[in-house]
Amino acid sequence: xxxxxxxxxxxxxxxxxxxxxxxxxxxxxAHLIVNYxxxxxxxxxxxxxxxxxxxxxxxxxxxxxxxxAVKNMVKLAKEKFARIDILVNNAGLMLEKYLFRLSDxxxxxxxxxxxxGAYFCSRACLLQMLRQQYGKIINITxxxxxxxxxxxxxxxxSKAALIGFTKSLAKEVARKNxxxxxxxxxxxxxGMSRNFIRQDKGLLDKIIPAGxxxxxxxxxxxxxxxxxxxxxxxxxxxINIDGGITL
Amino acid sequence: xxxxxxxxxxxxxxLPRIAQALAGIFAEEKAKVFMLYPAQDGxxxxxxxxxxxxxxxEISLLERPLSSLALFKRAISEIKxxxxxxxILINYVPTPKVNMRAAGAGQLAGLPFEPDFPLFHNCxxxxxxxxxxxxxxxxxxxxxxxxxxxxxxxAIRNEVASVTKTLGRELARKNIYMNAALLGLLEGExxxxxxxRYLEIxxxxxxxxxxxxxxxxxxxILFLASDKAGYLFGESLKVDGGLSA
Numbered sequence: 367x368x369x370x371x372x373x374x375x376x377x378x379x380x381x382x383x384x385x386x387x388x389x390x391x392x393x394x395x396a397h398l399i400v401n402y403x404x405x406x407x408x409x410x411x412x413x414x415x416x417x418x419x420x421x422x423x424x425x426x427x428x429x430x431x432x433x434x435a436v437k438n439m440v441k442l443a444k445e446k447f448a449r450i451d452i453l454v455n456n457a458g459l460m461l462e463k464y465l466f467r468l469s470d471x472x473x474x475x476x477x478x479x480x481x482x483g484a485y486f487c488s489r490a491c492l493l494q495m496l497r498q499q500y501g502k503i504i505n506i507t508x509x510x511x512x513x514x515x516x517x518x519x520x521x522x523x524s525k526a527a528l529i530g531f532t533k534s535l536a537k538e539v540a541r542k543n544x545x546x547x548x549x550x551x552x553x554x555x556x557g558m559s560r561n562f563i564r565q566d567k568g569l570l571d572k573i574i575p576a577g578x579x580x581x582x583x584x585x586x587x588x589x590x591x592x593x594x595x596x597x598x599x600x601x602x603x604x605i606n607i608d609g610g611i612t613l
Numbered sequence: 614x615x616x617x618x619x620x621x622x623x624x625x626x627x628l629p630r631i632a633q634a635l636a637g638i639f640a641e642e643k644a645k646v647f648m649l650y651p652a653q654d655g656x657x658x659x660x661x662x663x664x665x666x667x668x669x670x671e672i673s674l675l676e677r678p679l680s681s682l683a684l685f686k687r688a689i690s691e692i693k694x695x696x697x698x699x700x701i702l703i704n705y706v707p708t709p710k711v712n713m714r715a716a717g718a719g720q721l722a723g724l725p726f727e728p729d730f731p732l733f734h735n736c737x738x739x740x741x742x743x744x745x746x747x748x749x750x751x752x753x754x755x756x757x758x759x760x761x762x763x764x765x766x767x768a769i770r771n772e773v774a775s776v777t778k779t780l781g782r783e784l785a786r787k788n789i790y791m792n793a794a795l796l797g798l799l800e801g802e803x804x805x806x807x808x809x810r811y812l813e814i815x816x817x818x819x820x821x822x823x824x825x826x827x828x829x830x831x832x833x834i835l836f837l838a839s840d841k842a843g844y845l846f847g848e849s850l851k852v853d854g855g856l857s858a
Contacts, residue, residue, distance in 0.1 A: 533858045536820060536855050536858050537820045537855060537858060540820035540821045540822070540855045541820065541822040552844075575781075575782045575783075575786060575846055575847075576785045576786065576844065576846055577785070577786050580844040581843070581844070584843035584844040587841045587843060588841075588842070588845070590841075591832075591836045591841065591842075595828070595829075595832070596828065596832025596833065596835070596836060597829075597832065597836075598825075598826070598829045598832075599797065599821060599825040599826070599829035599852050600833065600850070600851070600852055601820050601821055601854055601858055602820065602855045602858025603850065603851050605845070605848060606848055607845055607848075608844070608846075609785065609846055610847050
């Protein structure tokens, strides 16, 4: 098992890519904190499923855009498991709107969740990781943060910020045996991008070299690899998992 | 663990320590493993096969002339007779062990800059048709360390990354996964001749502040060679301790 007895926090793990990552890590032996904001039922279902694999799991509510809520979540996690080995900053808000239609509040909410959320969670977990001299932080960014996308000005900007965050933090903590990397998924068949994919399916099939949309499980396997010892020498990288679309 | 059972695996021109470790893991998972080296670089045999043989693992080592595409195809055809398929190719581009620091263009003249791109390209040309015929396969291109001041290192790394991007896109629709692992400093290797400044680089520019352990290099190559690397096409995974971050 690649992650035997490791303790992982996955934000936004009640559904979609976050759920798949949480389950993928549990299958490899990790205990999980399944973070959610509003979908309590979904998160508890994921936690129950993880327990079937023989791992411990707890669903914890926290709005990651609020620093105090994140601190409480991390405190509860430490009380329960005494350590935090892996943090997956997955929770995100996808906003599809042209810039001239975007309100200030929408822009701010996108930034609050997608970049400030990663900042609050990383900072709260980092102290424990530094004490342990071990940690893996995986940020889920996006194709939109790498190559941009019309209608994704706020979303793309927040995800591009997450890439800068990843590279800088990686350089800060690499010598402390903490790996910080990012995954940039392309079109993945999950709830967040389902509408977008449905509208553009014909076009997507043409523009994706692989000729298909990705699966959340495929993103999860990459996250499991990055969280494992095998990826111990990978720091500050952004790995595009997009069927070759960014080539 | 990686699901290599029964697969035909070809490792070409790989740094012996890495080849040995990879071949051992592939063979332990009951894959059919072939290692191919250009004949003029002979003498690898004992060094590479010693550890796997000690564990009772079966690995075939071939040292053949590989200086042209025709010769490469002949070697591949020989391997194909022994194994029905070549499902996975690990195509390594070695870095010449000479100091070629280029401070200015004037210094480039007369330098023995001959990276083995033909061998790298011929290998892809010889193996790709087999995979295209089966409409499946995985290719992992591997390049050694690259540091800005060392021209030949950067040239090799960029070539591998570019070929991986371009061919990765072409082959994606045919269910063939091509990705690359771009490596950094490796524990136990001697860089003093090729990169006299490597200790300075290590202390000033390398976020990890240490070279990679062997398993930290083989791990990413094995991941890219496995079905666990789904939906990754044309990616160059930089396994370099954050040097290129």
